[in-house]
Structure formats: C-alpha cells, structure tokens
Amino acid sequence: MSKGNYVDILPLSGKYVPFSGDEVIGTVNDMTSSNWLFDINSPYPGVLHASESPWKVEFGATAKYLELGDNVTARILSVDDSKHVQLTMRDQSLRKLKGGHVVDIPYAKVPRVIGKSGSMIEMIKEYSRCKVLIGKNGRIWIDGEVENVLKVAKAIRIIDEESHTHGLTDRIRDFLESSFPSKHG
Amino acid sequence: MSMDLPEGMKLIDENGKRLDGRNADELRPIRIEAGVLRRADGSAYVEMGKNKILAAVYGPRECHPRHLQDPTRAIVQCHYNMLSFSVDDRKRPGPDRRSVEISKIVGEALEYSIFLEQFPRTSIDVYIAVLQANAGTRCAGLTAASVAVADAGIPMRDLIPACAAGKVADTIVLDLNKEEDNFGDADLPLAYIPRTGEVLLLQMDGHLTQAEFNRAIELAKGGCSQIYAVQQDALRRKYSIAAGENGGKEEEARGNVA
Incomplete structure (x- = not known):
C-alpha cells in the first residue's frame, strides 16, 4: 500500500520487534x-x-x-x-x-496462521481437538494428543512455507481432512 | 598494477573480442540464487563467470562482543573470507590485510542501505565466503550479501549491485576477469544503486585519464543495472518455486512478492 511518498511493505521474513501490548x-x-x-x-x-x-x-x-x-x-x-x-x-x-509443544514461525506469518477473523486457526482447532495458542512473536504452543499435536505442527509448517500462495485455506483443509479422517464423516 | 604480459597472450584480439570471447561492454554470465542455506536467516549464492560466492546473514541479533553495541542503532559486522582452495596457489586461511579491507568497505556499503535505526543494540552479521575466485570477488561478494540481507527480511533502502570496469590493452572494458585484472592497466570496482544513482563503493587501482575514468564509470553503472535485475529476479524466484511445486500458482505468487 502506498500513500504519498510512503510505501507499506508486508515482509515475508524477518525478526520480531517487540511492541507494547503484544x-x-x-x-x-x-x-x-x-x-x-x-x-x-x-x-x-x-x-x-x-x-x-x-x-x-x-x-x-x-x-x-x-x-x-x-x-x-x-x-x-x-x-x-x-x-x-x-x-x-x-x-x-x-x-x-504446562506440557504441550512449541513451534516457531516467522512473526510475519502469524496473521496467515490465524486467518481472516480466526478462520484458519479455528479450522485447525476443530479438526485436531488440540489447544493452540499463538504469540504475536511467532511462537505457537500446541497441546493435546501427541499424534494430533504433531499433525498440527505439520499444518503450521505448511502454512509457513506456502503463506504467500493462493488457495492456502483449501489446501490446509485437505491436509487436515486426510490427517484427521474420523472427524466430519 | 600491471604485470608483464605472458608471451603470445593478447588481452583483446583484432576483432575487439576479449580472452573469454566477450565484447568490451559485456558482463560475465551471472547467476544468483536466494535462500540457499537453511540455518541462516538469509543467504545467497552468486556465480559470476568463474567466481563462486556464498553469503549468509544472521540477525538482527544480540550484539557480541557487547562493547560494540550501539544503543541507537544496529551495527553491521561483515566478514569477507577467501577459502584456501579458492585460488590456484593455496591461500593461507584467515584474515589478512586484503580481506580486512574488503570486509570494511562491503560492510559500510551494506550499512548505508539497511535501516539500522530500527534495530538498536543489535548486530547484523554478514559472512561472505569466496569458494572460487576469478577477479571481482569484492563486487560479487557485495552483490550476494545484499541479496542475503533482503532474504533475511531486514528492511533496506534498496538492493546493492556492484561490478568493476577497467582498462585493458588501451580499451575500457566491463567486469575484468583474472587475466585482465592481472595484466591490465586499471581496475575500478563500483557499487551503485540504479534507482537513486547513489554510489556506495568506489575504488581504483592503476591509472586512468579523466575521459577514461568517466567512460569506466559509465560502463560499470550499466553493469550494475543488469546485475540489479538479476538480484531482483533471484528473490522473486525463491518464492515462485515454492508455489510451483504445490499446485502451479506460479504467476499469482509472482504478483504477490513483486
């Protein structure tokens, strides 16, 4: 987005810089x-x-x-x-x-993991029945059955790698459906 | 700077072609790859003719040694290193006068392009490893380092392309190779941002007249413009490949990072 002589750039990588209130x-x-x-x-x-x-x-x-x-x-x-x-x-x-598993992603990808008004993260939670907490700094805590936790970690890794592509939500849904077949039919 | 030309060697032939068949205003073939190292925050690999150079960027991270920390801005710590097998005679490993100088000038050029004030108290560590050298490694090293910094997601004013021009057999030529550097009359490395016209690195070895100097600068600027395009393409490609593998959305992905 540009405004006058200024351009706003969304990075694809980079380090988290702490911000008050995060x-x-x-x-x-x-x-x-x-x-x-x-x-x-x-x-x-x-x-x-x-x-x-x-x-x-x-x-x-x-x-x-x-x-x-x-x-x-x-x-x-x-x-x-x-x-x-x-x-x-x-x-x-x-x-x-207490307990759980922690994964790190670039902080810039956090909005992709959350999705539009939480759509992505809600979908992951629903399929996996895991507890998932996301820090603004790109650190994600996952708790639940060990197998499910690992699958969620995999899904998050896919989001990280493909965050800049189209149709990501659909691909993640496919992945979750094949990973957690018991749910939804 | 010039050594005696070996007998029978003609740096420029009757047709105006150089030893490797190039015209006076032609770059060596250049290839840049971004994001080649998994454990570095950013990395790039550059091949420029027979030069092979790897650059890695770590940071911004906590600054060590602590006394170098600046409470108002980040510092750039650049390490240019020629590996022992990068030249014909084994190079004695470790820093020497030449590599300390190159680390300094390349680091300073990078410092200028990075928004250092956004990361107070930190250090951005840049490592340039010359795997194979064939003249012009400081320029190729800076070209690689700047792509690596961009790959690390560090906010910067622009990419920095760099290349040399020089005087060989009374002709001003672009991007000297090893023989031309050794037996030529002058070498003029230049780092230049085409978008703004800023010069971030300029050195000269040998003698040039004012007119020759102007012509050399003009050639080197042209070379930088070409390299600049290759640098941008390397960064775009890194992301389009990932998309291509996973459903062929290459074109859209290109649009997103452009």
Whole structure:
C-alpha cells in the first residue's frame, strides 16, 4: 500500500520487534533473584519482574515458579527507545504453559496462521481437538494428543512455507481432512 | 598494477573480442540464487563467470562482543573470507590485510542501505565466503550479501549491485576477469544503486585519464543495472518455486512478492 511518498511493505521474513501490548509466548532463558529473562523469538530478551508475575514471589525464590525452559504467555508491558523490553503476566488470561509443544514461525506469518477473523486457526482447532495458542512473536504452543499435536505442527509448517500462495485455506483443509479422517464423516 | 604480459597472450584480439570471447561492454554470465542455506536467516549464492560466492546473514541479533553495541542503532559486522582452495596457489586461511579491507568497505556499503535505526543494540552479521575466485570477488561478494540481507527480511533502502570496469590493452572494458585484472592497466570496482544513482563503493587501482575514468564509470553503472535485475529476479524466484511445486500458482505468487 502506498500513500504519498510512503510505501507499506508486508515482509515475508524477518525478526520480531517487540511492541507494547503484544501478547507473546516466551521461554525462560535466565533468571536472577527477582527477574526472569525470556527468549521471545526476537533480538531482544524480555524481562519479567517478580512483581509482574501472577504469584507472590519471595526474593531469590524465582526458580520455585518458573524454571529454565518453561513457556509462558505474557504481555509486553513496555519497550523503551533502545528496545529494553518489560513483560507482564498480571492478567487472567496470561499463564504458565504446562506440557504441550512449541513451534516457531516467522512473526510475519502469524496473521496467515490465524486467518481472516480466526478462520484458519479455528479450522485447525476443530479438526485436531488440540489447544493452540499463538504469540504475536511467532511462537505457537500446541497441546493435546501427541499424534494430533504433531499433525498440527505439520499444518503450521505448511502454512509457513506456502503463506504467500493462493488457495492456502483449501489446501490446509485437505491436509487436515486426510490427517484427521474420523472427524466430519 | 600491471604485470608483464605472458608471451603470445593478447588481452583483446583484432576483432575487439576479449580472452573469454566477450565484447568490451559485456558482463560475465551471472547467476544468483536466494535462500540457499537453511540455518541462516538469509543467504545467497552468486556465480559470476568463474567466481563462486556464498553469503549468509544472521540477525538482527544480540550484539557480541557487547562493547560494540550501539544503543541507537544496529551495527553491521561483515566478514569477507577467501577459502584456501579458492585460488590456484593455496591461500593461507584467515584474515589478512586484503580481506580486512574488503570486509570494511562491503560492510559500510551494506550499512548505508539497511535501516539500522530500527534495530538498536543489535548486530547484523554478514559472512561472505569466496569458494572460487576469478577477479571481482569484492563486487560479487557485495552483490550476494545484499541479496542475503533482503532474504533475511531486514528492511533496506534498496538492493546493492556492484561490478568493476577497467582498462585493458588501451580499451575500457566491463567486469575484468583474472587475466585482465592481472595484466591490465586499471581496475575500478563500483557499487551503485540504479534507482537513486547513489554510489556506495568506489575504488581504483592503476591509472586512468579523466575521459577514461568517466567512460569506466559509465560502463560499470550499466553493469550494475543488469546485475540489479538479476538480484531482483533471484528473490522473486525463491518464492515462485515454492508455489510451483504445490499446485502451479506460479504467476499469482509472482504478483504477490513483486
């Protein structure tokens, strides 16, 4: 889309740049006495202070609640000019993700996985009967029967590879129908 | 710069053809492939005549060593490396004066084209590996690196095509090969963006008169325009192939990335 001398470009690849208010899925990278550092699939780590967590964390007891490698959903609280990222989990919907499987895709493809007003993701959930959470940062958490989870991961990989082509939704529907034959006849 | 011409070697024959049969204003055959490395964020492979060059881009990512970090913008760390088997006599591996210089100038050209201010505190790491060298590797390296940066999805002002012109046997010619570079009178590598007319890299080895210099610049700019088209095509092709394999929607896919 162009406007005067400006052009708006949708990238096909690239790194996620954190934006205040985005809901992301992070993985614990490192921790201090009062902070967790998250890998949020971006050049910048996300900092979650104990006071922004849903728990009452005593000083030095961060490891009791989240350990290295744990996944959470979090919201980006603030990003300053040099891209220092603060996270928050103080919301009903934000939580630690227990179990499940995490896959990464380029953040630019997130809208393709969600589809028009959620059509793609709803279709995937319906066929697979898996729980699927998508972070704005391109990290996707899938939980359910192991077999089904792997099929959903495959479907997401197809969306990633073919996101720029036409008739994607139909092809994904075909894939899901052949992968989950029991449902829909 | 010129060495003694081996006996019986004619850089330009009676018909005005060069050693490899090219005309004075002709590029060597060029082929560019984008996205050839799976684990890199962006990559490209360039063949320009007998030059074979691989470029990989990682980032923007956390900057190491930390003291190089800039709180306001990203930095470009470019590493040009000639592999030991890239030339006739084995090249001693590792950085040397020449490769440090080329890393610097190529990195600076890339720095100019990338919107660095969008990624403060990060580093964009560019690795250029010369698998086979036949003169003009700095230009081919920059051509490859710039496609790799675009493939990595890093926002940039434009692709950077680069090529050299020079003086061989009293004639101004485009894109010197190994023999012409070794036994010629002058070499003038140029990186130039056809869309805006900006010059991002210009060096000269040897002597040229003002008129010869102007002619060489003109030739090199023409060469850059041709390479620019090949660069764009490489990026388009990367996405149209994926579509072609999965249902033949090639044309539509082309439209989407154009």
